[in-house]
Amino acid sequence: MTDKQFLSAFESATLERAEWTHEAHVRLAWLYLSKYPVADALEKVRGGIRRLNQAFASAGAAPCRPVDAQNPPGYHDTITVAFVRVIAGRLGAGEKYEAFRERNADLFDRSLSAIRKHYTKKVLFSAKARKGFVEANRAPLPAVGPWGAEPQTGVAPAARGRTKSRAVTATSA
Secondary structure (H helix, E strand, C coil): CHHHHHHHHHHHCCCCHCCCHHHHHHHHHHHHHHCHHHHHHEEEHHHHHHHHHHHHHHCCCCCCCCCCCCCCCCCCCCHHHHHHHHHHCCCCCCCCCCHHHHHHHHHHHHCCHHHCCCCCHHHHHCHHHHCCCCCCCCCCCCCCHCCCEEECCCCHHHHCCCCCCCCCCCCCC
């Protein structure tokens, strides 16, 4: 599936459940971060995942199953925000997705190793972290977007439609 087809299926909530894998989550964040300022990309990822999960639930499809058996399935705000921040911090100027994927193998590890180094298991898999974003308690997340500098994507922020950065607030699913 091309990037355009993938985004279209995601945005229209018609992506097949079998296609909504961990790698698809990373690809989605990479695509949005390559096109939009971090704050805008984050809101597109957050809102889109919630809409897609709702479409899956309406169709009777199984929700996303996290790695940790004590963590219920479905949308997890802290995991979403943390992944977007880590991905934003690793974007390479003009880098193609395949090269990004090869350079960042830990992002594709379903054990969530790329963000577990920032969080203790207790904090990451807490109900509070599921419902709204919780800042890292082990090692700081990359300071990009509303938290610091824009990632280096090879496109000037003004050309990407940069808007005034806004702080991320915890929102319920």
